[in-house]
Amino acid sequence: MTYAFAAPLITFFEYSFYRFRRGRLEQVFTLDTYSRFLFDSYYHVVIYDTLRMATIVTLLSLAIGYPLAYALYRINRPAIQRWLALLIFSPILVSVVVRSYGWIVLLSDQGPVNWLLLRFGVLAEPATLVFNLFGVVISLTHVFLPFVVFPIFSSLTRLDPALKEAAEDLGANWWTTFRRVTFPLSLPGVVAGAQIAFTLALGAFVTPAMLGGGRVLVLPLQVYNATTDINWPVAAVGGMALLVISMVAVAAFNRLLKYSEAR
Amino acid sequence: MKIVSRLFTAAVAGAALLAGSIVASAQDRDAKITFFIWAGSNQGVVPMEVIKAYKEKNPKVQIEVLESNNAITFPKMVAAKRTTPDNPLVNCGFFNVDSITKGDVEDIWAKIDPAKTPNMANVLKEFVRPEGRGVGYMMSAIGILYNKNAMKEPPTSWTDLWNPANRGRVTMFDYDARMVAIAARLNGGSEKNPDPGFKIWSDNAKNFRALVDSNDAVKNLVSSGDAWMAPWFSAIAKVWIEEGAPLGLAIPKEGAIAFPLYLAMVNGSTPAQQAVCQDLINELLTPENSGRYGTLTKGIPLVTNAKLSEEQAKDPMLNLSIASHSILLDYNYIGEVASDWRERWDREVKFKLR
Amino acid sequence: MELDVEFVGVTKSFGDFVAVDNISFSVAKGSFFSLLGPSGCGKSTTLRMTSGFEHPDSGQLRIAGQEMAGVAPYRRPTNMVFQRWALFPHMTAAENVAFGLEVERTPRREMRERVAQALALVGLSEFSHRKPGQLSGGQMQRVALARALVKRPKVLLLDEPLGALDLKLRTQMQLELKRIQREVGTTFIYVTHDQGEAMTMSDHIAVMNKGRIEQIDTPQTIYDRPATRFVAGFIGNANIAPLEIESVAGREAKVRSGGLSFVISDVDGATPGKGHMALRYERIRLGAAAAQAPLRFKADVRDVIFAGSVVQYVLALADGPLELLAEQSHEGGGALLSRGDRVDVGWEPNAPRLFAGG
Incomplete structure (x- = not known):
């Protein structure tokens, strides 16, 4: 098992030290590819784009996911709760390609969203909602919602219901209780959800490829393009960079998690 | 597949x-x-x-x-x-x-x-x-696929693709090396001297509605009218036209690309x-x-x-007859430099799209 | 006398289950009032209606003279100490106590003073910076108390707060609570199923059973003169025995149990027919002391239970089916009776309490 995991990584690592020139792979040990990657401002922008996209997606998922989790938690009737859970979960049931096509149809210039906006006079011309960062963010948020909702929901259900009564008894209205008691105690769930969304977004590839229209230059796409060009050294270096960034992200979130649990 | x-x-x-x-x-x-x-x-x-x-x-x-x-x-x-x-x-x-x-x-x-x-x-x-x-x-001729409803007159030249009047109207595969080559040729350069080609695309990067990676994406974008034009293969275009899409294929005056x-x-x-x-x-x-x-x-x-x-x-x-009047690019050379050109494409053109 | 809490004809049901059945009582200002009863008797529901977490289906509820129908918990002049304390785990003890004041937007200076006072009152000043996870059960209990008291409520509601503590700590806390109540002067309403606890601390006790109030009185009255058979059995230790009430004349009744006939005096309203008497263990005299008693019988000792400070004897009366448990204090080194001994037993005619009904 370790062999199946480690061997490809080692090969990858090996290739990152090679060089690709004029269509040919030069299997010489060189730090050329690394230095081009690290010092080229183009790649800096790529990394920046990747992190920016992941951050926006994570924040949006949390902003939409938390209210959904709270609604799920407060709903009394099990039937409605089940339907809502299914609705939140549904994006995962569909393949990413089908989902992406669905969003293209919805968000295109002739699509229903633009039609509504034009019909109600909100806009004079159709807005460019897809084949850019906006479309990618919407689609990724859609599919990451369940990963964010369920950790938050589970940490809310673990709350002692007496705490809400205590807060109410001491004079707090709903908002104060939420702000000072419910939300801080649900933070571990929020951090867990954010960790999942962020790291998934870092590796997102099909959605930026299909919905990005060439405008969303994220690292996984660069790796894919390099691979199809058979420029394995650049692909390997890109892959290594992605791995390092992901590990740093996971570690950072872990620290954040510990901090939020200790509160 | x-x-x-x-x-x-x-x-x-x-x-x-x-x-x-x-x-x-x-x-x-x-x-x-x-x-x-x-x-x-x-x-x-x-x-x-x-x-x-x-x-x-x-x-x-x-x-x-x-x-x-x-x-x-x-x-x-x-x-x-x-x-x-x-x-x-x-x-x-x-x-x-x-x-x-x-x-x-x-x-x-x-x-x-x-x-x-x-x-x-x-x-x-x-x-x-x-x-x-x-x-x-077989040979396919690459011409300009266009949406018949949006464009009453078919495009006549390769230069239409990077004409500043066509902002947001073009789509194609990401990336199509042939378009760099033809842009270079028509602007004083050639495959071995692609700089003029990169420059004209860089200046007019906003002509792209989207850069895509599948045949179907091109078909959908041009059929729906979100994009008006795309460089495309005559063979595939013909099949789509016969399926009923509101498309046409124009052979530019400079010639189709073989x-x-x-x-x-x-x-x-x-x-x-x-x-x-x-x-x-x-x-x-x-x-x-x-x-x-x-x-x-x-x-x-x-x-x-x-x-x-x-x-x-x-x-x-x-x-x-098309075969003999088409532009034959130096595909061997393009094959060698494809990876380098991709990097330039990403930096000089896609960058401008953001 | 000022009344802080008044219940008038209050009923509350959950679905088909009637939790509280037409109860009425009032609590005097500044007193320590207990709701005592077994599980499911309705005491917690009554408390929660006072705090506002449940609402009566019918009847009136007034706190400090004001009708509380439709008033939310955070608007009532009450505060509650919860059974499992419900301290906010992510806040320190001081922050927990300060919570209620922060919600009221109390100015900082005043808040700090009041929090310090409250913590000092419960003896936890050195622990103010600790979080609940670092406190023992008893300490958490005190923080919960301070948190509620710092708000200076008119009525403090305590929902079996000592249930999770061990015996010694419980006894200690009972005295603490009594002391604090006297010091602060707030009206306390205390819910418990432990009659010893209620007796130790309360000015008045309401004994509840199956949604109804069986008796409201001072601890001593409840102990000496239980109003119903249930109260007699629930409070203290008593022998409950069925008898025939043969005749009643004024406050005296003639009763019979098997071959035994005797008189019970100081009777409140009994009629001939079936009945029960409740005779406390410690009111039965044995041996020489029995010779002086107005009512004397012979009995055989069936069993001896030595419990340290007291000794219990299981006695079977010679002339009847009655089996009684008698309790005597064990005064250092005195000789115990043995099984099989025949002994004199006796009691005052007003020692048993008589209840009519089968």
Whole structure:
């Protein structure tokens, strides 16, 4: 098992030290590819784009996911709760390609969203909602919602219901209780959800490829393009960079998690 | 795309069994090969018929069919060549000019023997590759696909694509090296001097509505009118037009770009496998088959005695006259620098799109 | 006398289950009032209605003279100490106590003073910076108390707060609570199923059973003069024995149990027919002391239970089916009776309490 995991990584690592020139792979040990990657401002922008996209997606998922989790938690009737859970979960049931096509149809210039906006006079011309960062963010948020909702929901259900009564008894209205008691105690769930969304977004590839229209230059796409060009050294270096960034992200979130649990 | 199972282990077993065996006579072929065909747009009809008929005549031959596209399969073939050169991923099949030229760098193509493949003699000379490493079969003309509802007058020139008046109206594959080449040529440069091409695209990057990575994406964007124009292959365009999409294909005044397709055989195949491959290639090159392939896929046969249908003979887009007036880019050179150009494309053009 | 809490004809049901059945009582200002009863008797529901977490289906509820119908918990002049304390785990003790004041937007200076005072009142000043996870059960209990008291409620509601503590700590806390209540002067309403606890701390006790109030009185009255058979059995230790009430004349009744006939005096309203008497263990005299008692019988000792400070004897009366448990304090080194001994037993005619009904 370790062999199946480690061997490809080692090969990858090996290739990152090679060089690709004029269509040919030069299997010489060189730090050329690394230095081009690290010092080229183009790649800096790529990394920046990747992190920016992941951050926006994570924040949006949390902003939409938390209210959904709270609604799920407060709903009394099990039937409605089940339907809502299914609705939140549904994006995962569909393949990413089908989902992406669905969003293209919805968000295109002739699509229903633009039609509504034009019909109600909100806009004079159709807005460019897809084949850019906006479309990618919407689609990724859609599919990451369940990963964010369920950790938050589970940490809310673990709350002692007496705490809400205590807060109410001491004079707090709903908002104060939420702000000072419910939300801080649900933070571990929020951090867990954010960790999942962020790291998934870092590796997102099909959605930026299909919905990005060439405008969303994220690292996984660069790796894919390099691979199809058979420029394995650049692909390997890109892959290594992605791995390092992901590990740093996971570690950072872990620290954040510990901090939020200790509160 | 259909993925074939047991690729490597089966090929190994087959090759081991046949190692050292003498090539049998034509009626006694005994080998296992993998044949590559393109997916969709009727591109599989004629090859599958040929393969079926061949298997009936040669019951000991096993032919696995890999149906996909070159962009995805060619890198895998290179990977196979680098790791297991005696067990190629596919033994023979269809390859477009991008793969054919890139394959030279990796020494992928085997020599096709004209003695064993006599129909090769009927292929237009300029499309038979040196040493028989690939023989031309069809040609697609690349013109400008456009939406008939949005554009009452068809586009007339390649320069329309980067004309500043067309902001947000163009779409194409990410990335299409040919567009860099043609932009260079029409702005004082050439393949070996692509800077003018990059500059004109960089200045007009906002002409792109989107850069996509599948045939269907191009089809949807231009059919819906989100984009108005796209550089596209005449063969595929014709199929879409006949399906009912509100599209037209314009041949720019500077000429269409030639996009030849080849039949080729892969190095590392055993003599028995090569025998089967050459039989199949020869069969595909017959006048009936090559003519029919052209009819079905709306391609232009590069086989001089291909049996053309009436429609093909009459339609300038479907016969050799286009072939002789098209722009033939230096695909070999482009193949070598494709990766470098991609990096420039990303930095100088896609960057501007953000 | 000022009344801080008044219940008038209050009923509360959950579905088909009637939790509280037409109860009425009032609590005097500044007193320590207990709701005592077994599980399911309705005491917690009554408390929760006072705090506002449940609402009566019918009847009136007034706190400090004001009708509380439809008033939310955070608007009532009450505060609750919860059974499992419900301290906010992510806040320190001081922050927990300050919570209620912060909600009221109390100015910082005043808040700090009041929090310090409250913590000092419960003896936890040194622990103010600790979080609940670092406190023991008893300490958490005190923080919960301070948190509620710092708000200076008119009525403090305590929902079986000592249930999770061990015996010694419980006894200690009972005295603490009594002391604090006297010091602060707030009205306390205390819910418990432990009659010893209620007796120790309360000014008045309401004994509840199956949604109804059986008796409201001072601890001593409840102990000496239980109003119903249930109260007699629930409070203290008593022998409950069935008898025939033969006749009643004024406050005296003639009763019979098997072959035994005797008189019970100081009877409140009994009629001839079936009945029960409740006779406390410690009111039965034995041996020499029995010789002086107005009512004397012979009995055999069936069993001896030595419990340290007291000794219990299981006695079977000679002339009847009655089996009684008598309890005597064990005064250092005195000789115990043995099984099989025949002994004199006796009691005052007003010692048993008589209840009519089968």
